[in-house]
Amino acid sequence: MTDFFNTYGNLMVLMVFNAMLGLSLYLPLMAGQLSLASPGFYALGGYIGAVFSTKVFQSSDGAFPVSYVLLEMLVGGLASGVLAIVVGIPALRLRGIYLALATIAFVEILRVLSLNLTITGGAIGIFGIPQPFNRPLKYLYIAGPLLLFSMFFMYRLERIRAGRALTAIREDELAAGAMGINPTYYKVLAFTLGAILAGMVGALSAHFLNTWNARQGTFDASITYLTFALIGGSRTFVGPVVGAMLLTALPELLRFLGGIDQLPQSVRDLFLNGRLIIFGLLIVLGTIFFPQGIITPRLWERRRRTKAVRPAESNL
């Protein structure tokens, strides 16, 4: 069992990180806004974490204090939030594919900036980021509660006025406006919340990955996060969380299956070398069989309905 946690501790942390990044993309999606800006804020948070822990906080030898990590996450989240408001107000005037394009451009601008600034270390990036924990699994002490908190937050958000307003905007922006909802306000709100989450994850991730460079948070990552939401389901917050966890674990699962000696060599080779082919195939199959994503609100609506119907039946 210890072996299991040693081998897959990392993967679990990555799954939790990606679940939160999926959520950060899902937030603007709640208001029907296809924004691909999350990796940009993730990268920003990461650079803040990396710069602070290597240049600002001079920790004496030994483990890097956890309180500093939390402080970096706070700064990362705040900086991302402020940037999101500045970028969001003009960008969210765009709709649909134009918004997606503008956010891709935003991610690209941040990437080119980080390649050219000296403080970000150019293409080599920042390395030798100090570790707060002696085992990767312990990152879950921070990442786990953060994920649970953000899921609880999303659970509540979907049920209060702000969340309903976001849904209303998603379904019909004009009608929502006519009902007295300020679409710009709510769209920027969702965008900013997503950015704060991505920024916080970035700051933590910089420690986890030991190094930070411009290869983090690129257009490729935007597409990956979008896949989390699409495969997982984009109608409830559980969707991107499940999607992110499944899609992050899958390549490693196949790597593991390829290591089982009892399987015939040809099957093992397929699992090891054809990992990415199988991965791609499953995504294609997923979109065919689960066009709404794996998790849809219908899953528990049906259960609720059967529960609600049964007592009525017994009265007959």
Add this chain to the structure above:
Amino acid sequence: MSIRISRFMLGVLLLSILAACGGATATTAPGGSGTTGGATTSGEPIPLGIALAQTGNVALLGQEQVIGAKLAETYFNSKGGINGRPIKLIFQDTAGDEAGAINAFQTLINQDKVVGIVGPTLSQQAFSADPIAEQAKVPVLGPSNTAKGIPQIGDYIARVSAPVAVVAPNALQAALEINPNIKKVAVLYAQNDAFSKSETGTFQNTVTQTLKLELATVQEFQTTDTDFTTQATNVINVNPDLVIISGLAADGGNLVKQLRELGYSGLIVGGNGLNTANIFPVCQKFCDGIIIAQAYSFAQENDVNKAFRDAYKAEQKKEPPQFSGQAFAGVQVFVEALIALDSKTKLDTLSLEQIREQLNTQILAGKYNTPLGEISFDPEGEIIQSKYYVAQIKMDETGTNGTFNFIR
């Protein structure tokens, strides 16, 4: 109906995940024995981890390394392995990113229980994954990590790839020997590639500080670019006598092609990213004449390199490239250090932790006669290599096949 189907699918998925987790305890490598080549090996094979980019955007380089490592496995097992016990390479794909490298390292260290690791392919991946090996006290040899600061990551981290600052200037010396009248130099580099960025720094320093030439222009591009008209035009406008390119195979090759097509006829020095036969299909006949400094030469005259070169040629029908040579050397250093360690204290009397720790000390202490020539390590784990080389690409008339001709 559709819901029932999707629930069924979900069930199958969950079951397969459960099955996978349950199987985690049942993986132990069976004892291997075999007769390969001249010598006999028997007993439990010694697992050595290889974490390279077999997929992703650096797979072109990673696959060359894999070939080199596999040849080393066959070669050393046929020579008797570790005093009779065979060595078994365990490959884990790192893909091209940092998280992939971390995952591969963790699997090798904890699940495959390797004595040491050769990898990863990229310096950025090394900055991410090497600290994990350092923490677990597993010796790592970087086969192609050339950025500054790699051996300094920790006591257990060393490399068989000489840093750019040492290798690259040799190509400029060679260019000056071909054309002593070089005055103006144009430099191009891939801005988003860590390796190219540090390499161009070395090139630019050598041009201005050491050789006192005029640095006429510095142009930047991205490894993902395909159109280099702007950069090529800017270069041609300053009318340079020498062009220096630091990039990767695909972009570097395209850049060379477009420079030549736009009429540049002077010398071209390529960085280590262009140091692969994989650029031949990209720039075809225009590849002709590119000068590249080498940490490895297939013409190197020692027995192990001859054996390596013959084996590589028999399998791949071409001369071995530097990346394969370095990967071979990485495995060789592990094998020879293991043999030395086994001769002192029998490996099967030591625990895995002890083997890893003593192996690390042994690696740094030894001297190795590899395909790269004589190599050894300084106390930090930096390679000390006795000789470097310079090659010039020669393409045939059809422009499909080329060779690296060693000129230094």
